[in-house]
Amino acid sequence: MGLATARALARTGREVVILEAEAAPGQHTSSRNTGCIHAGMGYVPGSLKSRLALRGKELMYAFCGEHGVAHRRCGKLVVATEPEQIPGLHAMMKQAEANGLFDMRMLDPAEVREMEPELRFAAAAHSPSSGIVDQHDLMQAILGDAEAHGAVLALNAPVVGGRATGDGIEITTGGKDPTTIRASMVVNAAGLGAQKVARAIDGVRPESVPGQVLTRGCYFVLRRRSPFSRLIYPLPELGHAAVHVSLDLAGQSRFGPDTEPVDRIDYTVDPGRAAFFYEAARSFWPGLQDGDLVPGYAGIRPKLNKERASLNDFVVQGADTHGVEGLVSLYGIESPGLTSSLAIGEYVTRQLGAA
Template sequence: MSYPTVVIGAGVVGLAVARALALRGHEVIVLEAETAIGTQTSSRNSEVIHAGIYYTQGSLKAQLCVQGKALLYAYCEERGIAYQRLGKLIVATEPAQEAQLNTIAERARNNGVHDLKRLSQQEALALEPHIRCHGALLSPSTGIVDSHALMLHLQGDIENAGGVVALVCAVASIDASTRLRDAQAPLLIRTLDGNELEAGLVVNAAGHGAIPLAHRTQGMNAQHIPQAYFVKGQYFTLTGKTPFQRLIYPVPQIGGLGVHLTLDLGGQGKFGPDVHWCDRADDLEVREEDAAAFAQAIQAYWPDVSIDRLQPGYAGMRPNIGGPKMASPDFAIQGPQTHGIAGLVHLFGIESPGLTSCMAIGNRTVQALGLE
């Protein structure tokens, strides 16, 4: 008997995984707890297409960001999905930070990013006259994308290939105990409304829900399940017109990339994210009183910004698997080679650059299932 393939979670990563499986001929069902696709982490990011600059050489983040960037730009071009390859400046706001630019450029080259250009202060000012810096790196392959349009196209591909996206279908548990004894037995999925579904392959792409669901998977050894950490990043929007044509990033700071300027496809400027370690995933309040700290951080590279132009925007929550005193964790695409359950893959810690990497994560998940 042939059982369907089930992907749990219809964020951008879950949809990209489901698309990769559907296009390879699998009967795919996507189960989403919410009333629409991409309403959680996927709707609360900066919509930046990252170049692959900062990540540890050889890590999944480094590999899949660079691969995913190329796949994403090609897909957007093919499907007419709105995007702009704006480029970004990484700026040294103090002379001592210029050495960090060289380190960043070297790491980027090691990751396969060969288009960075070192700029002097004068060259940076020629591109962005309102900036304050002592030097900069130009990343021409950084861009922005309409993430909702991207997800709609991924959903369309799934459905055109015969797949189904089922909304308001929260998963209560996965029973893999029989599969451990018999590799031909189905994986049993139970939903909160009491239904049961037999599946041949299952991908847990539930974002913040992935770790709790792994704990609710019968037959899953808890030693393979990482601890969940919650990292909130707030964004403040800029009222009025921004004087910048590109994204502006300070050199990275401990815990993140610093409060940077991004633009949306309409040219609206926004700043963020900052870093707040939280106790729960739904702590998404933007604190208006943090505008002063944002203004101070921004003034390091844009002295003319006024706190009066900063308005609370939104907050996102990263599904981290590393704590505040740990090195930045890698993506965890955990398949049978780790936990021993055939046909099951858990996706843990898919934070930034998850959007950029989504299509590459889809391909890597297919490999983790032993299908390529």
């Protein structure tokens, strides 16, 4: 989100500095996800997730086309694996329309068999505007465009403090070369570290910072050629999380992510979770053989503590809530954050009155 927002601000002609704690950008959630361009079907209509996913998807396809970012509009099948899930599939179609997504349709069984011959299903719906993107390529291209408009990236520059000065905000970085910079606008897009950054800025009302619940999602990778050419999203069975199939641009399939609360940032994939993946995947792909799956990678969702229902959405917080003029803090930017990134950049720029 930091890169997309920096790009949007730089394109308005402002001087922009991106402060990154790590030695390279994109070491955390933005490179540890499914890489799906979501169509925008499953959100609360009118929520930020819904609006920014739909807008973000359009911006994403246009940006990838213009900047040569590897991506594919491969489509997605949403699958009821059991007959009792079919009403859920119809409800999901209705929800998609309530979100403003009108290109989905229920498929005839013969069409499903032709599209994905190895899929076990009771019914399936097709989302033609879902796709995949190479996240690394995307981040490089967004950074490149931000830099082309004058933005500067400072690496190994963790934000450790800040304060409102009356005519701007002073931000202090740590690391080997600590420094203090003054800005008229600051965007806290630190992902898993957003709460820590907000608490380090004097003047931010502590009660405005929402609690965070780190939730790891692991992937297992298929060792052989993918049997599917589209994203496969089974509906969850009652009481069980569903495992999705996604593809990368080289055609490799990965299964996941699963869901596991963790108390710190730890990207280890426990090989012992394989049993869960095999069982979940065989519900829609009986052709999966023992030994086909190997541990892949993990990402951590920056979920919010749901003490308020409004926290089941992206939180884009301005001075009216946290008290520091010129500061916007982003919290809970979980999925569909990648899809929404360019739209979030646009939205934050407007929030700051900088559009």
